[in-house]
Amino acid sequence: MRRTHPASPPPVIVTGTGRCGSTMVSEMLARHPDVLSVSELFTAVHVPLIPGEVSGARFWELLGALDPGIAELVRHRVAVREHHYPFDRGRFSPETGVPAIGLLTLPHLTDDPDALYDELAAEVPHWTPAPAETQYRRLFAHLAARLGRRVIVERSGGSLRMLGTLLRIFPDARVVHLHRDGPDTALSMSRHPAFALGAQTLEMRRRPRGETELPADLAAFLPGRFTAAALGHPIPLARYGRLWSVLLYEAERELAALPADRLLALSYRDLVADPARHLTDLARFGGFDPDPAWLREAAGSVRPGRTGTAGTLPERQRRELHRSCLLGQAVLHRLGHVA
Incomplete structure (x- = not known):
């Protein structure tokens, strides 16, 4: 059966390094x-x-395939705040596995993610073959029509690492670059298990070629060897600072190439200090009404006191962390994305 699809308006992509306030923005x-x-x-x-045309059935398979790192966290029952799937009452479990779209995306849209999953499972496999870019746009348009929304905003934690891909999927997208002080971001990353995986993976990439044996703290994060106990290994904060810097450095070209009318730089510090003002700017950029009732509710959800946290670290640790963030700070300076 051929399915017709509503037109998909250009989305807004909220991007950042992760731990920069994007989850808060998405919830607002x-x-x-x-x-x-x-x-x-x-x-x-x-x-x-993926290249070429993708059938609806194949696209639905892709929407169920969890990123391997996240799959490991789920399998070992590592608590992650962004994993909203209701394991206590849902049909999926860490042992059986949970589809990617069901773990994070659908629980953000509905209180009954299993029901919405079933609706999509009955719909998406019948879509006619099309490039993956078209299938993603169909998915967003379908969800917007199903839930009665007209403006689409996509936000994935740490999505700077895939910004080039996102702009190939959505070449007409407007982009919000949410950025936060490097040392503060790195310190926040150090408290999140998914970024421990990222920091250790980056450190493995930096090891000398031909090294036959990794240190125990890195070897514990190798595919097939990871367990929740790996998160007990102390990880130097500077590794998180390097991760923050590399994410910015690798996305600099895409950010710099965006025209001014398609890019909004938003500082986490400014957003926390004056949420109503900056949410108004975000709404106008995104093409939706900065409704006063929404502004009051959204601004009231902001938790202050999250800026300057790295300044409380011991001096030596603070200096090492600052050095590891110099590359990322230089990128922000070149882009002009400095509060």
Whole structure:
């Protein structure tokens, strides 16, 4: 059966390094009656873009394939705040596995993610073959029509690492670059298990070629050897600072190439200090109404006191962390994205 698809408006992509306030922004946007806040889809899905045409059935398979790192965290029952799937009452479990779109994205849109999953499972496999880019746009348009929303905002934690791919999927997208002080971001990353995986993976890439044996703290994160106990290994904060810097460095070209009318740089520090003002700017950039009732509710959800946290570290640790963030700070300076 051939299915017709509503037109997909250009989405807004909220991007950042992760631990920069994007989850907070996504949750605030979800409160707006006009906004479809698509959260963490491209964090969870293992293959965001493949060449050629993709059938609806194959596309549905891709939406179920968890990123291997996230799959390991789920399998070992590592608590992650962004994993909203209701394991206590849902049909999926860590042992049986949970589909990627069901783990993070659907629970952000509905209180009954299994029911919405079933609706999509009955719909998406019948879609006619099309490039993966078209299938993703169909998915967003379908969800927007199903939930009565007209503005689509996609936000995935740490999505700077895939910004080039996202802009190939959505070449007309407007982009919000949410950025935060490097040392503060790195310190926040150090408290999140998914970024421990990222920091250790980056450190493995930096090891000398031909090294036959990894240190125990890195070897514990190798595929097939990871367990929750690996998170007990102390990881130097500077590794998180390097991760923050590399994410910015690798996305600099895409950010710099965006025209001014398609890019909004938003500072986490400014957002926390004056949420109503900066949410108004975000709404106008995204093409939806900065409704006063929404502004009051969204601004009231902001938790202050999260800036300057790295300044409380011991001096030596603070200096090492600052050095590891110099590359990322230089990128922000070149882009002009400095509060």
